[in-house]
Amino acid sequence: MLNSKSFEEKYYIKNVDADEKSIYCHHDLMGEHLIPTHQHKKAQFLYTEGGIIHVTTETHTYFLPARHFLWIPANTAHSIHTSSENAIMRNLYFPQNTNEHEFYSIEGIYPANDLLLQMMLFTNRWNGHLKKGSRHYTIANAIKAILPEICTAQLHLSLPFADDSRLKNILLYVDQNLGEPILFSELAGRFGFSERSLYRLFEKDLRMSFIQYFTIRRILKAMELLLDKKLSVNEVAQAVGYNSAPTFSNTFFKVLGQRPTEYVNGVEILRKEET
Structure with a gap:
């Protein structure tokens, strides 16, 4: 400190x-x-x-x-x-x-x-x-x-903080289980919510839906794993809960504007040009 x-x-x-x-x-x-x-x-x-x-x-x-x-x-x-x-x-x-x-x-x-x-x-x-x-x-x-x-297109690579203590616990659970298929109905039941009330809580506190939050959080985790370079693209897809590599690639492209392989090949470009 x-x-x-x-x-x-x-x-x-x-x-x-x-x-x-x-x-x-x-x-x-x-x-x-x-x-x-x-x-x-x-x-x-x-x-x-x-x-x-x-x-x-x-x-x-x-x-x-x-x-x-x-x-x-x-x-x-x-x-x-x-x-x-x-x-x-x-x-x-x-x-x-x-x-x-x-x-x-x-x-x-x-x-x-x-x-x-x-x-x-x-x-x-x-x-x-x-x-x-x-x-x-x-x-x-x-x-x-x-x-x-x-810079005409800002990337939405940020996640808002949850103010509600109940939602904080839910988001912690989500972060700890990014590789698992999390159904919204099961998530609501696990934490004592109806689907409708949990949907409203996400919209009110985070100003985004559960699926928006879950998708961005998965892609952010995938980016970390890709940069770590210990797993292949297919293995990264599975690690963040995608059973289909094409679906993962398409979702990654929608969020970042490039494919996972393009992202990996483009890292540290300045350092490479200096050597």
Whole structure:
């Protein structure tokens, strides 16, 4: 557990907002499993590789897959959790301007296309404050400027928190049994609900249906297993409760916009291009 002094000395607390007008750049190993809850006056562009990354805000827990980035608006409290201290974080922190595009005020996950990846690769050896008027600032600011143009489809790779204690227990059970066929009727009966009342609870507390939650949770788990590379695609499908590999592939495509094999082949692209 970090003590208050060490936490205050971390770059994301001490340095990011030290110069309010600069773009702050930080590319490095994460170095820890948890970055505690904090916030910046600047918006954050976060791209990661080499580990499973979860980002928790006040309303959602996001799973950040390879070849995607998370946009965190200015003054948004968040914590970052990872499966490995060796995960690489590539961060650009942008000052907030008046009359900005609506894109910059909404947190969300977006795929990083080849153009964006190449521009991020160009910033690879930068660190610290990029002063306004400098060449590096101009290039970094161009990355920000193109985001509303190329990021037209946000991925719904987040799951809301449950406020109701009964629903929290149900979601814990679901998480522990992702590989099993869970019927909604049996789930309701197990926890003493009618199907209708449990359906209403999901809609009221999570603003999504059970099948929406269950599908996203399965795909998020599948992405973790695919990145771990210990199981084949077919084995991953079975591990998250799909008896049919084509059905799993089609569901994965609907959520992520790419097939499981495409996702596996596309991970860590920046690292590969550096070697």
